[in-house]
Amino acid sequence: MLRDKGIGFDRVGNDRLRERLERWDGIQRYMEVVHKGVKEDGLMLLEAASFFVPMSWLTKVKYLKNAITLFKAKRGAAVEKVATKLAEDGAEQVVKEGTTALVKTGLEVSVHAAQRMAERGITQKMVETALAKGTRYLDPKNGTFNYVIKNGFASGKDLLVGTNILTGKVTTVLRGSNLVKGRFIP
Amino acid sequence: MKILEEILYDKQNRSVLIKEFQELIWNDNNPNEILSELAYDLDFYEPNEEWRKQDISYYGDERLEEEIKSVIKKIKQQNEENAYEKDNLDSTPDRSGKPGT
Numbered sequence: 001m002l003r004d005k006g007i008g009f010d011r012v013g014n015d016r017l018r019e020r021l022e023r024w025d026g027i028q029r030y031m032e033v034v035h036k037g038v039k040e041d042g043l044m045l046l047e048a049a050s051f052f053v054p055m056s057w058l059t060k061v062k063y064l065k066n067a068i069t070l071f072k073a074k075r076g077a078a079v080e081k082v083a084t085k086l087a088e089d090g091a092e093q094v095v096k097e098g099t100t101a102l103v104k105t106g107l108e109v110s111v112h113a114a115q116r117m118a119e120r121g122i123t124q125k126m127v128e129t130a131l132a133k134g135t136r137y138l139d140p141k142n143g144t145f146n147y148v149i150k151n152g153f154a155s156g157k158d159l160l161v162g163t164n165i166l167t168g169k170v171t172t173v174l175r176g177s178n179l180v181k182g183r184f185i186p
Numbered sequence: 187m188k189i190l191e192e193i194l195y196d197k198q199n200r201s202v203l204i205k206e207f208q209e210l211i212w213n214d215n216n217p218n219e220i221l222s223e224l225a226y227d228l229d230f231y232e233p234n235e236e237w238r239k240q241d242i243s244y245y246g247d248e249r250l251e252e253e254i255k256s257v258i259k260k261i262k263q264q265n266e267e268n269a270y271e272k273d274n275l276d277s278t279p280d281r282s283g284k285p286g287t
Binding site: 143175 | 205208211212213214215217219222223225226227229230232234237238240241242243244
């Protein structure tokens with residue numbers, strides 16, 4: 001308090017008391033630094049922990065990015081690699097979370113398929129459209145029903161959505177040319 | 187063919203190489219049918235054992251290698267057949283009795 005008011009310990013006449021006050025002040029300053037660090041760690045932890053709070057998975061990615069930014073700013077680029085690894089693991093979790101989210105809307109998607117959707121820029125809406133309007137083919141080799149929309153993309157490429165014959169779960173999604181194979185049974 | 191051999195032997199970069207191969211095929215407007223089927227079939231390869239359990243259509247390294255080896259064999263066979271046909275066509279005499287061109 002005295003320090004905050006700009007009053008120095010040199011005004012204390014008693015040597016022993018001044019020494020004790022200075023020592024106490026040192027401890028206080030050290031504690032302040034520790035508290036500041038804990039607060040920053042807490043913020044970072046809070047950002048990361050919010051990942052597990054029920055909310056849309058896109059929001060979760062945003063929170064995870066913020067946590068990494070804080071982490072990077074505080075600990076420097078050397079630790080960034082660890083943070084990036086955490087983010088990658090988080091992304092994996094996002095894929096899983098995303099899968100759950102899709103399940104909630106009635107569309108069951110495997111992690112493998114969710115990953116392909118993310119990589120290939122295929123949205124849930126596109127998958128739903130393919131399932132509703134695509135031509136269905138049986139792939140006897142892989143045991144899937146494939147729903148194909150020929151020239152479904154502006155680029156002229158086809159969209160193929162593979163599903164499990166029994167469960168209807170989406171097992172893969174493809175975007176490419178000539179996706180209907182000779183062995184497919186309409 | 188080279189990229190297929192790389193997928194076989196460079197096990198650490200398998201997934202990346204598969205993606206490269208698929209991109210090559212799916213961006214080609216007139217791909218070889220055998221390679222096109224392989225690109226599609228490779229989409230069911232899942233290296234993660236846990237994720238692989240989610241559907242019966244997924245497979246691991248063992249089947250991946252079988253699929254690729256089988257395709258390499260088919261492509262070689264196809265090339266040999268094409269070369270044989272070409273040779274025969276070239277050596278078939280035309281009406282004047284001269285060998286075809």
